[in-house]
Amino acid sequence: MNSFFEQNASLLLENPELANVFENIMSFEKFPKHAILHEAGKICNNMYIITSGIARVFYYKEDKDITCHFAAEQETITSIDSFIQQKKSKYNIETLEDVEVLKISHSDLQNVFESNPKYERFGRLFLQQIYMDLVERIDDLQLHSAQERYETLFAKKPYLFQRVASKHIASFLSITPETLSRIRGNTK
Amino acid sequence: MNSFFEQNASLLLENPELANVFENIMSFEKFPKHAILHEAGKICNNMYIITSGIARVFYYKEDKDITCHFAAEQETITSIDSFIQQKKSKYNIETLEDVEVLKISHSDLQNVFESNPKYERFGRLFLQQIYMDLVERIDDLQLHSAQERYETLFAKKPYLFQRVASKHIASFLSITPETLSRIRGNTK
DNA sequence: AATTATTCTTGACATTTATCAAGAAATAAG
DNA sequence: CTTATTTCTTGATAAATGTCAAGAATAATT
Numbered sequence: 001m002n003s004f005f006e007q008n009a010s011l012l013l014e015n016p017e018l019a020n021v022f023e024n025i026m027s028f029e030k031f032p033k034h035a036i037l038h039e040a041g042k043i044c045n046n047m048y049i050i051t052s053g054i055a056r057v058f059y060y061k062e063d064k065d066i067t068c069h070f071a072a073e074q075e076t077i078t079s080i081d082s083f084i085q086q087k088k089s090k091y092n093i094e095t096l097e098d099v100e101v102l103k104i105s106h107s108d109l110q111n112v113f114e115s116n117p118k119y120e121r122f123g124r125l126f127l128q129q130i131y132m133d134l135v136e137r138i139d140d141l142q143l144h145s146a147q148e149r150y151e152t153l154f155a156k157k158p159y160l161f162q163r164v165a166s167k168h169i170a171s172f173l174s175i176t177p178e179t180l181s182r183i184r185g186n187t188k
Numbered sequence: 189m190n191s192f193f194e195q196n197a198s199l200l201l202e203n204p205e206l207a208n209v210f211e212n213i214m215s216f217e218k219f220p221k222h223a224i225l226h227e228a229g230k231i232c233n234n235m236y237i238i239t240s241g242i243a244r245v246f247y248y249k250e251d252k253d254i255t256c257h258f259a260a261e262q263e264t265i266t267s268i269d270s271f272i273q274q275k276k277s278k279y280n281i282e283t284l285e286d287v288e289v290l291k292i293s294h295s296d297l298q299n300v301f302e303s304n305p306k307y308e309r310f311g312r313l314f315l316q317q318i319y320m321d322l323v324e325r326i327d328d329l330q331l332h333s334a335q336e337r338y339e340t341l342f343a344k345k346p347y348l349f350q351r352v353a354s355k356h357i358a359s360f361l362s363i364t365p366e367t368l369s370r371i372r373g374n375t376k
Numbered sequence: 377a378a379t380t381a382t383t384c385t386t387g388a389c390a391t392t393t394a395t396c397a398a399g400a401a402a403t404a405a406g
Numbered sequence: 407c408t409t410a411t412t413t414c415t416t417g418a419t420a421a422a423t424g425t426c427a428a429g430a431a432t433a434a435t436t
Contacts, residue, residue: 061331068330081323084316113309120308121301127315128272134322135269141329142256142362143249146423166384174330179423181385334393354414364394369415 018122025108030100037077037093037101044079044089045106053099054163058171059091067172070096070160096164146175150183206310213296218288225265225281225289232267232277233294241287242351246359247279255360258284258348284352334363338371 026049031037038044040059048055050071057069057077068091071077082089083106112119140152150173154161160169170180214237219225226232228247236243238259245257245265256279259265270277271294300307328340338361342349348357358368 064331066331068326081320084320113312117305117308120305120312124301124308124312124315127312127319131315131319131322132269132272134319134326138256138322138326138329141326143254165382176424177384178386178425182423185385353412365414366395366416367393370393373415 015122018119021112021119022104025112026102026104028100029103031095031098033095033097033099035095035099037095038079038082038089038091040090040092041088042082043086044082044091044093047076047078047083047104047106047109048093048101049076049104050074051100051102053095053097054160055093055095055099056164056168057091057093058168065167065171067168070157070164070168070172072157072159072163096168141174146173146179147183147186149173149175150180203310206307209300209307210292213300214290214292216288217291219283219286221283221286223283223287225283226267226270226277226279228278228280229276230270231274232270232279232281235264235266235271235292235294235297236281236289237264237292238262239288239290241283241285242348243281243283243287244352244356245279245281246356253355253359255356258345258352258356258360260345260347260351284356329362334361334367335371335374337361337363338368 031053037048037055038046048071050073052073054070054072055077056067056071057079058065058067060066069077077093079089079091079093081087081091086106109123113123140149144152153169153173166180166184167177170177173180175183219241225236225243226234236259238261240261242258242260243265244255244259245267246253246255248254257265265281267277267279267281269275269279274294297311301311328337332340341357341361354368354372355365358365361368363371
């Protein structure tokens with residue numbers, strides 16, 4: 001599975017020129033805990049920048065619920081396969097806390113790109129950034145043990161371990177909840 | 189580790205407008221088998237489109253040689269971390285056969301982007317494409333067994349199993365050569 | 377607050393994959 | 407073509423992680 005706009009949204013929000021453009025196409029929304037922001041099988045038209053709370057991307061692999069991305073404050077989340085290619089998604093997006101987001105639609109974003117090609121640059125830079133995150137995640141999965149993957153995630157996103165159910169962290173790390181529980185036991 | 193411009197280069201080569209621009213900045217080169225196209229520790233200034241032969245990206249993790257990308261005809265290869273960020277690379281690139289490439293330098297590519305922002309679009313689309321490849325690779329690593337990863341790779345790139353040393357395929361699949369050998373034995 | 381449902385932990389055991397070792401096969405070098 | 411080197415295969419064994427089950431802890435519902 002995969003990560004999804006693993007990156008924080010600073011590239012999009014902290015550029016003064018872009019911020020103006022984006023202000024016009026972003027809308028503010030609130031969702032309660034356990035809300036579904038996107039459902040598998042549909043085309044995902046939106047990308048969200050989370051300003052408060054946590055959400056996850058997940059899907060079902062033979063009945064098992066697999067989390068492939070978490071996003072917290074200042075991070076972006078979308079069903080990336082679907083958003084990029086505008087085709088049906090295999091992923092769901094669900095809030096894990098009450099969540100506040102800035103929403104950007106695919107069509108508005110395309111309009112920005114088409115209005116002036118200079119904005120393509122930010123699209124490219126943003127993709128470069130999230131691409132490097134994926135490279136890191138593959139590195140992690142390709143050659144680290146369950147214990148090491150746990151430690152890496154804990155170092156990067158310690159808050160997940162206090163705010164998110166263990167079973168989701170386990171599937172994200174590609175281990176069983178039992179193994180995660182034992183690893184956490186060891187490390188104390 | 190990671191994949192690297194996993195994608196074939198058709199996006200860059202089959203667009204008539206781009207083809208013209210690229211023709212001016214691409215140079216043809218030949219390398220013998222086992223040539224080093226890029227060395228870890230240096231900044232990678234070039235991206236290669238392979239027109240003949242196979243090459244791999246690899247690095248050393250505690251003395252172990254880990255392959256993280258293969259590229260054959262019509263595919264691109266570079267030390268992506270370094271090429272994107274123009275910083276020292278942890279990756280090496282090595283030919284596994286006699287190889288012919290089209291070479292594009294980072295600075296020439298940047299000049300194209302800056303000459304007219306409309307070219308940024310292709311950079312963005314190219315990144316989208318290779319991003320989706322990474323998503324697939326993570327999916328594969330996150331929840332498939334050694335046997336399943338073998339089958340996936342065999343389905344996607346069967347020619348690797350005839351042209352590339354098993355040990356490289358094993359490290360790419362994140363298994364030992366012994367396990368790969370046993371899997372291959374089973375499947376016959 | 378009490379009850380119910382879900383999630384987490386822990387143990388016993390099974391399975392997968394890794395490690396080590398040695399010979400066979402393939403490749404490279406003389 | 408012969409020899410040396412590297413890689414591949416196979417077996418025995420060990421380590422890591424998964425599965426199943428049951429009770430404890432936590433969270434959700436009434």
